[in-house]
Amino acid sequence: MPIVPILSDEDAPAASREVFEDIRRTRKTDFVNNFWRALAHDPALLRRTWESVKEVMAPGALDPLVKEMIYVAVSATNNCEYCICSHTAAARAKGMTDQMLMELLAVVGMANETNRLVNGLQVPVDEAFKPHD
Amino acid sequence: MPIVPILSDEDAPAASREVFEDIRRTRKTDFVNNFWRALAHDPALLRRTWESVKEVMAPGALDPLVKEMIYVAVSATNNCEYCICSHTAAARAKGMTDQMLMELLAVVGMANETNRLVNGLQVPVDEAFKPHD
Amino acid sequence: MPIVPILSDEDAPAASREVFEDIRRTRKTDFVNNFWRALAHDPALLRRTWESVKEVMAPGALDPLVKEMIYVAVSATNNCEYCICSHTAAARAKGMTDQMLMELLAVVGMANETNRLVNGLQVPVDEAFKPHD
Amino acid sequence: MPIVPILSDEDAPAASREVFEDIRRTRKTDFVNNFWRALAHDPALLRRTWESVKEVMAPGALDPLVKEMIYVAVSATNNCEYCICSHTAAARAKGMTDQMLMELLAVVGMANETNRLVNGLQVPVDEAFKPHD
Amino acid sequence: MPIVPILSDEDAPAASREVFEDIRRTRKTDFVNNFWRALAHDPALLRRTWESVKEVMAPGALDPLVKEMIYVAVSATNNCEYCICSHTAAARAKGMTDQMLMELLAVVGMANETNRLVNGLQVPVDEAFKPHD
Amino acid sequence: MPIVPILSDEDAPAASREVFEDIRRTRKTDFVNNFWRALAHDPALLRRTWESVKEVMAPGALDPLVKEMIYVAVSATNNCEYCICSHTAAARAKGMTDQMLMELLAVVGMANETNRLVNGLQVPVDEAFKPHD
Structure with a gap:
C-alpha cells in the first residue's frame, strides 16, 4: 500500500528514466527495484539518492x-x-x-x-x- | 552522573569481583571499565551480560x-x-x-x-x- | 490484527460514544477512524487524547x-x-x-x-x- | 544549555504560575522542577501536559x-x-x-x-x- | 516472510532441539513459538538467548x-x-x-x-x- | 569530546577547504560550523553531504x-x-x-x-x- 504509485518506466518522468538507465548500467541488470520507482516522482531526490548510494556503497x-x-x-x-x-x-x-x-x-x-x-x-x-x- | 555508584573492586560484591577477574584474564589487562562496574550491583546481570558479550564478540x-x-x-x-x-x-x-x-x-x-x-x-x-x- | 477489538458505536461505552460525537461535530463528518475506536475501550484515555489532538492541531x-x-x-x-x-x-x-x-x-x-x-x-x-x- | 530560559515564578506568565500552584498542591511540595518551568513559556502546553501527567500517573x-x-x-x-x-x-x-x-x-x-x-x-x-x- | 526458514523440530539442528526441549519443560507446554524456531539456525544464539530470557523473566x-x-x-x-x-x-x-x-x-x-x-x-x-x- | 579532531582551515585537506569556501559563499558568512569541520576528514563525505543539504534545504x-x-x-x-x-x-x-x-x-x-x-x-x-x- 504505497503512499505514491510505484512508477513503471513508461510513467516515470524523463529525468527519472535517465537515472533508471544508470542504475541498470551500474548494476548490470535490467531490474530496477521499487525504492527507485517510488522516488521517481521527484527526479532531483531520485538522482541525489542514487548518486549517494552508488558512491557510499562502492569499494x-x-x-x-x-x-x-x-x-x-x-x-x-x-x-x-x-x-x-x-x-x-x-x-x-x-x-x-x-x-x-x-x-x-x-x-x-x-x-x-x-x-x-x-x-x-x-x-x-x-x-x-x-x-x- | 551515574544512577548507581560505579563500584571499585573493594565495594563490588564478591560474585561481581569474580567476573572482574574473568574480564581481566580474557582481555589480558588490569583495566575494568565503568560499564561492568555499574552492572556489578547485580552480579547475575553482570555475569550474564559479560558471558554473552564474550561469546558474541569472539571470532x-x-x-x-x-x-x-x-x-x-x-x-x-x-x-x-x-x-x-x-x-x-x-x-x-x-x-x-x-x-x-x-x-x-x-x-x-x-x-x-x-x-x-x-x-x-x-x-x-x-x-x-x-x-x- | 488489533490487540483489542475496534469498537463500533454500539459496542463502545457511553462515555466513549460522547467523544465520538464531538469528533463528528468538530470534523464535520460522520466518519470516526479506527484509532479512536481502539482507544474507546478506555473512555478517559480516549477523551484526553482527543482533547489534546484537537487543541494541538488547531490553527x-x-x-x-x-x-x-x-x-x-x-x-x-x-x-x-x-x-x-x-x-x-x-x-x-x-x-x-x-x-x-x-x-x-x-x-x-x-x-x-x-x-x-x-x-x-x-x-x-x-x-x-x-x-x- | 536549555533552548528557552527556565522560568522562575516571577518570570512565568500568570496562567503558568497557576499551573505551578496546582503542581505544588498536588505533590505537597514547594518544588517545581525544570521541565514545567521550560514548558511555562506556553501556558496551554504546560496546562495540557500537567493535566495529562496527573491523570495518567494516578493510581x-x-x-x-x-x-x-x-x-x-x-x-x-x-x-x-x-x-x-x-x-x-x-x-x-x-x-x-x-x-x-x-x-x-x-x-x-x-x-x-x-x-x-x-x-x-x-x-x-x-x-x-x-x-x- | 521470514528471512530464514522457521525450523520444525525435524529440521532443527540437534543442539537446537535440546533447547526446544528445555523450553517445553520450563513452560509446561508442547508449543515452541516461531521466535525460537528462527533462532534455531544458530544453536549458540538460541541457547544464549533462551537462557537469558529464562533468567531475566523469572520471579x-x-x-x-x-x-x-x-x-x-x-x-x-x-x-x-x-x-x-x-x-x-x-x-x-x-x-x-x-x-x-x-x-x-x-x-x-x-x-x-x-x-x-x-x-x-x-x-x-x-x-x-x-x-x- | 569529538571522536575525530574538529579541523581548522589549516588542518583540513585541500579538497575539504574548497567545500568550506562554498559553504561561506552560499551562506554569506565566514563561519563554518563544527559539523562540516568534523566531516572534513573525508572530503568525499563532506562534499556529498554539503551538496545534498544545500539542495534539500533550498526553497x-x-x-x-x-x-x-x-x-x-x-x-x-x-x-x-x-x-x-x-x-x-x-x-x-x-x-x-x-x-x-x-x-x-x-x-x-x-x-x-x-x-x-x-x-x-x-x-x-x-x-x-x-x-x-
Whole structure:
C-alpha cells in the first residue's frame, strides 16, 4: 500500500528514466527495484539518492560486503522491513552466509541491549575511551 | 552522573569481583571499565551480560573488527555516547583507521536516511527480495 | 490484527460514544477512524487524547498544514504505518501536493542521516548555536 | 544549555504560575522542577501536559510505582537523560530498590535485544499470539 | 516472510532441539513459538538467548507480570509487532486485564511525548534529581 | 569530546577547504560550523553531504522555514543535541518565534505519543486512509 504509485518506466518522468538507465548500467541488470520507482516522482531526490548510494556503497577502505552488513544492522535496529529484505539479499549476493547473518544479528541485538543498560544507568565514559584531551 | 555508584573492586560484591577477574584474564589487562562496574550491583546481570558479550564478540564467521564496527553502527543509530566511545576505541585497537570509520558512518547515515524514505512512502517489498515463497 | 477489538458505536461505552460525537461535530463528518475506536475501550484515555489532538492541531502560530506535515515527519522517523497513512491523508486534504510530500521526506531523510553522522563523531555544539549563556 | 530560559515564578506568565500552584498542591511540595518551568513559556502546553501527567500517573488498575517503572523503561529505551533521572528518582521515592531497578533495566535490555533479533529475521507472528480472528 | 526458514523440530539442528526441549519443560507446554524456531539456525544464539530470557523473566525483586508489562512497553516504543503480540499474550496469561493494558499504553504514550518535549527544549536535570554528587 | 579532531582551515585537506569556501559563499558568512569541520576528514563525505543539504534545504515547494522546522522535529524525536541546537538557531534566523517553537514541539510530542498508542494496540489502517487500491 504505497503512499505514491510505484512508477513503471513508461510513467516515470524523463529525468527519472535517465537515472533508471544508470542504475541498470551500474548494476548490470535490467531490474530496477521499487525504492527507485517510488522516488521517481521527484527526479532531483531520485538522482541525489542514487548518486549517494552508488558512491557510499562502492569499494573503499571497507569492502562492499561489510558495507551491506552495516546497512542490515542499521535497518534491523530501525525495523525497516523493505531495507532489511533488500540489503540482506544484497549481502547474500556478495557472499554473506546464514551463519554470518546470525552472528551479525547477534551483535545487533547485543548492542541494542547494552546501549539501554548504559542509558538506564547513565554510565560515564571512562577516561581511557575519551578520544581527545 | 551515574544512577548507581560505579563500584571499585573493594565495594563490588564478591560474585561481581569474580567476573572482574574473568574480564581481566580474557582481555589480558588490569583495566575494568565503568560499564561492568555499574552492572556489578547485580552480579547475575553482570555475569550474564559479560558471558554473552564474550561469546558474541569472539571470532566466528565474522571477524572481531567487523563485529566492533557493527556495534558502532548500532550505537551511532541509537546515540549511545558511552558505547560509541568504547566500541570506536575497541575497533581502532583492532585496526580500524579514520578512513574506515568515516566510511562506516557514511553507510550508517545513508541507511538511516533511506530507511525513512522507505517508511514515508511505504514502499512494498519487491518479489525479488522476498526470501521465501 | 488489533490487540483489542475496534469498537463500533454500539459496542463502545457511553462515555466513549460522547467523544465520538464531538469528533463528528468538530470534523464535520460522520466518519470516526479506527484509532479512536481502539482507544474507546478506555473512555478517559480516549477523551484526553482527543482533547489534546484537537487543541494541538488547531490553527495557532503554525498553520494546520504545517502541523500535519510535522506529524508525518515524526511518524516516518518512527515508522508508524497507521500514522503515516492517516496524517498524509490529512495533509493532502489541507493542500499538500505530491511535490511537497517528496520535499518533506527529503528533509526527513537528510535529518535522520546527519543526526547519525553527528552522533557517530560526537560533534560538539558550536558556541554560536548555544541558546543561553 | 536549555533552548528557552527556565522560568522562575516571577518570570512565568500568570496562567503558568497557576499551573505551578496546582503542581505544588498536588505533590505537597514547594518544588517545581525544570521541565514545567521550560514548558511555562506556553501556558496551554504546560496546562495540557500537567493535566495529562496527573491523570495518567494516578493510581488506577496499575499502581503508581509500576507506572513510574514503565516511564523509566521507555526513557531508557529512548535515552532521555532528564526523564531517566527524574522518573528514577520518583520511582525510588515510591519504593523502588536498587535491585528492582537492576531487574527493570535487565528486562529493558533484553526487550531491546530481542526486538532486533525479531526485526532482522522478520519472524511471523504465531497464530497462537494473534489476538482476534 | 521470514528471512530464514522457521525450523520444525525435524529440521532443527540437534543442539537446537535440546533447547526446544528445555523450553517445553520450563513452560509446561508442547508449543515452541516461531521466535525460537528462527533462532534455531544458530544453536549458540538460541541457547544464549533462551537462557537469558529464562533468567531475566523469572520471579525476583519484580514479579513476572510487571516484567511482561515492561517488555510490552519497550516493544510498543520500538514498534516490534511480534514482540507486542507475544508479550501482550504472556502478560494476559499472567493476569493483565484490558484496563491494565490501556493504562500501560497511556504511560508509554505519555513518556514518549515528554521525552521529546525534554529533548526539543534541552531541559537541564534539576539538582534534586541528580543521583550522586 | 569529538571522536575525530574538529579541523581548522589549516588542518583540513585541500579538497575539504574548497567545500568550506562554498559553504561561506552560499551562506554569506565566514563561519563554518563544527559539523562540516568534523566531516572534513573525508572530503568525499563532506562534499556529498554539503551538496545534498544545500539542495534539500533550498526553497522549493516548501519554504526554507518549514524545512528547518521539520529538521528540528526529526532531531527532537531522535534526541540529537547538536542538530536540535543548530537547526533551532537556523529556524529562528528564518523567523521562527518562541511560540512557533512551542507549538512545533507540542506536535512532535503528540505524534510520538500517538505513534506508540497505535503500535501498542496494532490499529489497522482504515480503508479511507489507504492511498491506492
